[in-house]
Amino acid sequence: MIPVANSRSDSPMPSLPQPRRIPRQSRSRALVEAILEATARVLTERGYAGTNTNLVAERAGVSVGSVYQYFPNKDALLTALHERHAAEMHAAMERALGSPSAAGADTRDLRSKLASLVQAWLAAHRVAPELHRVLEKEFPFFDAPADQSPTDQGIRQRIRALLDEHRSEVVPQDPELATWVMVQTMESLIHAAVIPPGAPCSAEAAGQAIVDLLAGYLCGQARRALP
Template identity: 40%
Template sequence: MTLPQPRRLPVQARARATFEAILEASARVLVERGYDAASTNRVAEVAGVSIGTLYQYFPNKEALFVALIERHFDEQVELLQRMVGSLIDAPLAEAVRAYVGALFEAHANDKAFHDAILQQVTHLGLPAITRVHMVSRQIVQVYLEAHRERLRITDTALAAFVLVSAVEGIVHTLMFAPERPELDALSDEVSLMVLRYLVGGDDAG
């Protein structure tokens, strides 16, 4: 898949504001309508610009939402990297709790948006989600390698895959579950599972 490029980049301040307004509006419309029902006319209307203006910056509908999603994931990856950087020397239990807690918070913050995006990533076949996953796995793996002698896992790459996808799966499920457990208790329990998997017994917590 070739990623469609913005048709033209804004140079004046007015144009930059327009560009931002369009991206912001596309996020709002995506959340409230879903991808296919999110018409470009509606996005332009919400952004307060004409449909013609929208098509000056984005060659087609797909390019618009691709730009939105790519940007979102770039931010996510950056966040993750900053967090793990500050945790690399922290005790395992603390690091795990911080990681799990951060993921819970990130998704809770803008549940609808994360939701809508996650849904569309599959649909558009974007490499973005894959990128986030791979980066997450690499970051976690680096951490595991650094603490290897204290852990009872053998394959750090495999463990990283299991951990990242398990925790994200839990967070994801949480979004749709009508009878959700209490958040703090769940966060603790997930941390517990991770710690038991990594180091074992009650010395984990």
């Protein structure tokens, strides 16, 4: 699914400046980028049903053939877009929480970290809410929706790690279950908050509510005392 730019990698001379490959590679990259960008635009403008590969190619300034050089089929475009979105979320999470390995580096309590994460994700979604709407709501399931993408898995694991770090603060016994609740809740409520018609309040208030909801469940601390 994930396009592997047909690069004949592993050249015999790794130390040299790689005279040909870099240009080629970057050209491929630019192509893939242009195609995905066009896909996002078309998807945003016309929805899933209105999106077709020929149009995407045209918008990307490329021929259809080139699209198929990098993506095996239409759905791969969407998958890649989804993947890219997941990667952005992953990056935003890393920025908000720090890496799990750097233990002790972040001494805030769970609730504070939750707040950071919700904040970061809300911000990331506000960039192109319409695109996310299509991605999340109109994206037909595929044959194997069961196991999500590696990146989605990564997000799940990072959250699981977060809960583990704060084991002492977490009330629910089953960490798997708690992780599931947290992932599902964040995903759906953040989307619901950002996608029109959205929450009946400001994004900040909605974010606050999401934090309250999760903190209440995880820490048995329903609502932080107002400062």
